[in-house]
Amino acid sequence: MKVWTLPVLACGLVAISLSAIFIEWSNAPASIIGMYRLLMATALILPLAWRERSQLAHISRKDAAWLGVSGICLGLHFLFWIQSLKETSVASSLIILALEPLFVMVGEWLFLRSRVKGADVLAMAIAIIGAGLVAFADAGHQGDSLAGDGLSLLGTMAVSGYVLVGGRVRQTLTPWLYNAIVFAIAGGVLALFNMTTSIPFAPYTLHNWLMFALLACVSTVLGHGLFNLLLNRVQPTTIAMTVVGEPIVATLLAACLLGQPITRSTGLGGAICLLGVAWHLWRSARKSDNHTDPSGQKAEPANRRDRPQSLDTADT
Incomplete structure (x- = not known):
């Protein structure tokens, strides 16, 4: 890797890890936080996506339908996962969310x-045992920690559906165009939820609007944008292993900025869970790194964005 790659990886990791912190700092409803985050992110990347709009002419009706389902799954992911952060710790929520690549693996096997x-x-x-230890530790706490773990699990299932369903369409669209469309659909899903449940779109304090903007600019566009940039320059293994660090970095940030303690049981369960996830991602990424063509020569893909679906990670 070039010298500048490590600082860029570190910036991307911190950017996505700050997502949970910004959510905890906002007292707006989960569906409002998710809606404005997605719609603001859509507005930010729309100029880049607009330049690639000609690709839409080549999408079939079937792929367009799958694109819509992908957006719905992403909207449900944000609804469940953000609410989970309101009811359990950052560590527990993100450790359970880290199971997403394994859920995708099961989905690929089934469907x-x-x-x-x-x-x-x-x-x-191994990962499920670790996540089980985290849930067991939360079950002994007062409050809604266990319910928050359940919401995080639902959010993980939803984002796994987003990865599986969108896998085919992502191969025909560039990342900016794909994200702009899916973010807009997901934001629309949350807007519909807010309207049907009578959750007001406004007013919210300036502090809350600042958190919405930081989620869109820092955690979504900057964080995932940096990883998209590096996909053309580093091995998939590097990206996969970096993203596994998100629960660790976010947990440390929560301990420093939110005063959320890291219990021994949560730390042990989290370490076991992330070990299992990291092992799976390392194996998947190595398959991509060592991919060879029929002649036996190592294949260099024209676009490194075409990585295996199992390397996709939750869009936090």
Whole structure:
């Protein structure tokens, strides 16, 4: 890697890890936070997406329908996951959310008939044991911590659906165009939820509007934009292993900025869970790194954005 790659990776990791902190600093309803974050992010990347709008002419009706379902899944993810942060700790919520690549693996096995090796099953078992320890630790606490863990699990299932459903369409659209469309649909889903549940769109304090803007600019556009930039320049293994660090960095930030303690049980369970997830992602990324063509030569993809679906991570 070039010298400047590590600082860019670090900036991207901190940017996405700050997402949970910005959400905790806002007292607006979860659906409002998610809606404004998505709509603001859409507005920010729209100029880049607009230049690539000609690609839309080549999308079939079936792919357009899958694009819509992908956006719905992303909207549900933000609804459940953001609410989970209101009811449990940052550490517990993000550790459970880290299971997403393994959920995607199961989805690929069920619906796409992908092969699953014994090592991947073992990685999933390790991660589930770790997540179970985290949930067990939360069950002993007063309040709604266990309910928050359940919401995080629902959010993980939703974002796994977003990754699986959108996998086909992502191969035909550039990241900026794909994200702009999906973010707009997901924001519309949350707007519809707010209207049907009579949650007001305004007024909110200036502090809340600042958190919405930081979520859109820093955590969404900057964080994931930096990773998209690096996908053309570093191995998928590097990106995958960096993103696994999000729960760790976010937990440390929550301890420093929010005063959320890290219990021994949560720390142990989180370490076990992330070990399983990291092992699975490392194996998946190595497959991509070592991909060879029929002639036996190592294949260099024209666009490194075309990475395996199992390397996609939750859009926090």
